[in-house]
Amino acid sequence: GDSVTQMEGPVTLSEEAFLTINCTYTATGYPSLFWYVQYPGEGLQLLLKATKADDKGSNKGFEATYRKETTSFHLEKGSVQVSDSAVYFCALVASSGGSYIPTFGRGTSLIVHP
């Protein structure tokens, strides 16, 4: 079946450091890929998405490129802030009869120190 693997956290960085959170996937067909962010005590929010190979999703300084050849969708940000501290989830949706059931990774906690 479909699966998403994320790097284990926590990832601890100093403010203004470069961020990479790795995400790889296995899926049949051509899934859409997503990153979600969860701030403490809240639900998940859609951060960015990409629907086909070589698409780049971007939002709030975060970017991720859909790499079909490496089945990856790594999340990057050039300069993190303390306010980016949160849990980040990678997910895929492989349309199966139109039901759009998502598959999530386990989440990666990011801690940014001043």
Next chain:
Amino acid sequence: DVKVTQSSRYLVKRTGEKVFLECVQDMDHENMFWYRQDPGLGLRLIYFSYDVKMKEKGDIPEGYSVSREKKERFSLILESASTNQTSMYLCASSFRGALFFGEGSRLTVL
């Protein structure tokens, strides 16, 4: 903006009580989901619904049921709450695969 509203942010219930968690979305989405989130276990799908009165079991449906009488409302029901159902419950609606979550309901069963 899409808005998904969960009726209660925090609930405390006793073992054996019947618990209702309500979720309402305002964007006419057909698909709605209930997840529970526990430390170290990530998100686990309980039930989902792709249309009014339609429901499908997710990965962990035992001990739960759902109701979708209107398109905008998807309710999760714990018929007889148990302590192992203490968790964060997240509702979501989706459009073209992208999920829109509520703020979550943290349930404690004593």
